[in-house]
Amino acid sequence: MNRYRALFLLALLASTPYVFAQVETSPEGGELLAPPSNFIAEDTPLDNGNSISLSWNLSPEDIIGKTDIEGYIIERSTEKETGYQKIAELPAGTTSYTDTEIENKKNYYYKVYSIGKGGIHSEPIYAGPVIASTQWFNPERTNMLVASILLSLFVLYFIFRARKGEKLYIRPIAGLEAVQEAIGRATEMGKPVLYIPGIMDMDDIQTIAGITILGKVARMVAEYDAEILVPCCRSLVMTIARETVKEAYLDAGRPDAFKTDNIRYLTDDQFGYVAAVDGIMLREKPAANFYLGTFYAESLILAETGHSVGAIQIAGTAMPSQLPFFVAACDYTLIGEELFAASAYLSGEPLMLGSLIGQDMGKVIILAFIIVGSVLETFGVDVSSLFLTK
Amino acid sequence: MKQRLPLLITLIVGLTLIVQFFSPGLSFIQERFTNWFLVVIVFAFLLGFLSLVKVNITKIKRRSEDWGYSIPLLIALFTMAIIGIGWGIGEGTIFNWLFMNLMVPMSATMFSLLAFFVASAAYRAFRARNLEAAMLLIAATIVMLGRVPISSAGFLSYLKLDAIANWIMTYPNTVGQRAIMIGAALGVVATSLRIILGIERAYMGEE
Numbered sequence: 001m002n003r004y005r006a007l008f009l010l011a012l013l014a015s016t017p018y019v020f021a022q023v024e025t026s027p028e029g030g031e032l033l034a035p036p037s038n039f040i041a042e043d044t045p046l047d048n049g050n051s052i053s054l055s056w057n058l059s060p061e062d063i064i065g066k067t068d069i070e071g072y073i074i075e076r077s078t079e080k081e082t083g084y085q086k087i088a089e090l091p092a093g094t095t096s097y098t099d100t101e102i103e104n105k106k107n108y109y110y111k112v113y114s115i116g117k118g119g120i121h122s123e124p125i126y127a128g129p130v131i132a133s134t135q136w137f138n139p140e141r142t143n144m145l146v147a148s149i150l151l152s153l154f155v156l157y158f159i160f161r162a163r164k165g166e167k168l169y170i171r172p173i174a175g176l177e178a179v180q181e182a183i184g185r186a187t188e189m190g191k192p193v194l195y196i197p198g199i200m201d202m203d204d205i206q207t208i209a210g211i212t213i214l215g216k217v218a219r220m221v222a223e224y225d226a227e228i229l230v231p232c233c234r235s236l237v238m239t240i241a242r243e244t245v246k247e248a249y250l251d252a253g254r255p256d257a258f259k260t261d262n263i264r265y266l267t268d269d270q271f272g273y274v275a276a277v278d279g280i281m282l283r284e285k286p287a288a289n290f291y292l293g294t295f296y297a298e299s300l301i302l303a304e305t306g307h308s309v310g311a312i313q314i315a316g317t318a319m320p321s322q323l324p325f326f327v328a329a330c331d332y333t334l335i336g337e338e339l340f341a342a343s344a345y346l347s348g349e350p351l352m353l354g355s356l357i358g359q360d361m362g363k364v365i366i367l368a369f370i371i372v373g374s375v376l377e378t379f380g381v382d383v384s385s386l387f388l389t390k
Numbered sequence: 391m392k393q394r395l396p397l398l399i400t401l402i403v404g405l406t407l408i409v410q411f412f413s414p415g416l417s418f419i420q421e422r423f424t425n426w427f428l429v430v431i432v433f434a435f436l437l438g439f440l441s442l443v444k445v446n447i448t449k450i451k452r453r454s455e456d457w458g459y460s461i462p463l464l465i466a467l468f469t470m471a472i473i474g475i476g477w478g479i480g481e482g483t484i485f486n487w488l489f490m491n492l493m494v495p496m497s498a499t500m501f502s503l504l505a506f507f508v509a510s511a512a513y514r515a516f517r518a519r520n521l522e523a524a525m526l527l528i529a530a531t532i533v534m535l536g537r538v539p540i541s542s543a544g545f546l547s548y549l550k551l552d553a554i555a556n557w558i559m560t561y562p563n564t565v566g567q568r569a570i571m572i573g574a575a576l577g578v579v580a581t582s583l584r585i586i587l588g589i590e591r592a593y594m595g596e597e
Contacts, residue, residue, distance in 0.1 A: 048415045134415040141412050148408075148579065155583050203427060205578050208585070215592030235438025236431055244592065264445050265438030269493070271500035283455055297504060304507040318574035320567040328515035329507075336570040340577025343592055344584070351589050359580040366572055 033069060033114045034061045035122035041110045041130040049104040049134035055096045059114040059122060062092050069114045073121070074099075077109045080128070084111055104132050150365065155358030162354030170353055175314050175332035176345050182288035182312045183220045192227040192262075193217070194286035194311070196277065196302065197241060198293020199233040199270060205340075206318055207237060210293030211244055212343035213316075217290060218245040222252035230263040231280055233273045238265040274298040278305045291315040291330070292339060295322045303329035316342060337363075397588040404586035442467065529558055 036056040044051040054074065062069045071091045075084035076099065088097055102108055109128035115121045162168055186193045195217060197210035214230065221228045228245065232238035242263045249258040266276040278301065281289070289306040291299070292315070299315075299322040306313050307329050315326035316334030326333045334342055337359065344352035376383050407423065410416035446460035474485045518524040535541050536555025584590035 046414045048417050136413050136415045138412055138414050145412055151576065151579050152583055155580050159587075159589065201431065205581060209577075209581055212581075212590055212592040232438075234431075234434075235436075235441075236434035238441060239434050239437055261441070261445050261448065265441045267442075269497065271497040272493075275496075275500050279456070279459070297501065300507045300511055301500070301503055304511055318570070318577070320570045323570065324515075325511065328511040335573075337573035337577035340574070340581045343581075343590060347592075349589075352584065355580045355584050355589065359576050362576045362579070363573065366576070 033116050033120055033122040034059045035113055035125050036062075036072060037125065039110070039112050039125045039127045041108070041127035043130060043132050044098060046135050046138050046140065049132050050102060051098050051100045052102055052108060052110075052130055052132050053096065053098050054110055054112070054127070056112055056125075058093065058095060062114065064093065068116045070116055072112055072114055075111050075124075076102075078107060080109050080126075084109075089115075102132055104134060107131060151358070151362040154361040154365075155355050158358040158361070159351050159354040162350035162357075165350070168350065168353050168357050170345060170356055173334070173338055173341070173345060175316065175334045175338065176342055178312070178314060178332050179217060179290075179346065180220060182290075182314060183217070183224050183226060185312055186221075186287035187224040187226040189287045191287035192229050192284055193221055193288045193290070194277075194281065194284070194306075195228055195230045195290045196293070197230070197232065197237055198291075198295055198317070199273060199298060200294040201234045202236050202240060204294050206294040207234075209340050209343065210316075211237070211240055213290075213292050213339075213346065214241060215244045215248050216343060216346040218248035219252050222249040222254045222257060225254070225257065227259075228262060229280065229284065229286065231266050231273075231277050232264065233266065233268060233270075235265050238263060270296065270298055274301050277302060281305050281309050281311070285309050286311050289313045291317070291326065292334070292342070293317065295319055295326075300325035300329060306330075397591070401586055401588065404582065529562075533558055 036059045039054070039056040041052055041054050043049075044053045056072075059069055069092045071089055072094060073086055074088040074090070074097055076087045077083040077085065087099060087101070090097060099108075099110075107129040108131070109126065110130075111124040111126045113122045113124040158168070183193055195214055197214055198204070198207050200207050202208065202211075218228055230238075230241050230245065232241055242260060245263055246255075246258050246260075249255050266273050280286075281302075282305070286306075286309070289303075289311045291302060291306075291313070295302075295317050296319070299317070299319075303313060303315060303326055313330035314332045314334070315330040316339035317323060317326065318336045318339055320336075323333065323335055341356050341359070344356050373383075403423070406416075406419060410419045443464065446464055448454075449457045449460045450464075470485065470488065473483075473488070477483050477485065479485045512530075516523070516527045516530060518527050532551055533555045535546070536551040536553075540546060541549075541551040541555075581590065
């Protein structure tokens, strides 16, 4: 019996350090949780400063479905040993946090620890010092910068050549050649021209392109003594379209023929706008419809209604998903870049046409890159993808 | 001065926004300009509202064609505005109820018209009048058949229409879309340069 008791005591003594190592206690006397690990604090890359990114590995006890951990507490201080204050309490499973309430060029220290039920928590782990600073250049956009500068130089070079009086050839664009025909038809029939500059606001470049073309179309309309209707989906577009059409009538020497209410606001709602424009088409029966700008699902509803009233239709957009609808339902469609070229093309001004030649030269360069890149990739040379990703 | 000041503002704002695109340190500029844009939109919205009211009141006064539609429009406009301002627009409000039970179904009705218009437009587009239209017809038929279960049933499964449809969508279709997008991107750069440099002034009403 004494032998068994001695063996039991021996086993108890042998296991004591192990038990103490497993069940540590917090300063308050509770059990301690396992802390997270690999805590890193670094300046957030490619930002304007004022933020520090924190990341860590989950505590070993933070396991989905059977975790004892409720979350993580992050504290921050400007001194290493003291002054830590809680800045965030995050749920279990979180491995990162961005601190945006800091000042640039100042040292910060962080600590993170896991918390569980009943107030128990782990020992904290520390990171720092770390300083937030502003990055003034985004190296990931170097390729875009180079391409933009090259393209801009081409455009500026050909504008310069045009300014010197050089005659530049622009290929005919059928859709734009038909603008005059469409307005002429409307004049002969005594019906209005309907112009829709897309459904987006003035912060969309396609809307701006649509408004610039509106200036040219409105001038032709004024010269032909026809009438133009411009129902707008955005108030700001209406305001600018009004000024544009008014100036066009003024330039054509017919300010008296300008009717403010012909350029009107309908609604911001996409399908409400479609319903209203369809109503205008069915009532006014325009002889020529222009759809130039950004369009979404309403493109086909508008174009098919226009087709049903027998209008000659010219559309233009850079939305690839809407182009097939316009191609199917309209007489002429300006595809992508042609929308942006339209204003320059219609003006016929040498400076504007020069920019189109520069744009075409940019296309040639891109085409060359695509061909060279495809050949290099085919033979296993990774140069092109390196250029495109950095 | 009346012409030069807007052009100068356009030049400065345009160049500033280009520079900030490449400089993370200046990203706050875009946020600020976006906020200013929102403020401008709010004021422009008042002009839009007044335009809508004026046009429809004039229609009613002159008894223009279909003037009767202007009455429910004005009633709806003012009712929604008064209810929204007076009792809020959040979840559980009358405004929200009217929006969800009137506006949303009406929008859905307009959207559903698309199905019929797709059919009528497709009928015209798919007539094999020339080589391009014939190719479009063949490609569209293969893609349509390849995207429905019948393509893998019976003898049709031997034609591998689903694989051909996927190939058409992955290669020729993607190539075409990317070509349009590259062209459009170049157009955006050239248009932006013309506007920033003051060569393009039609948007300001300047010829």
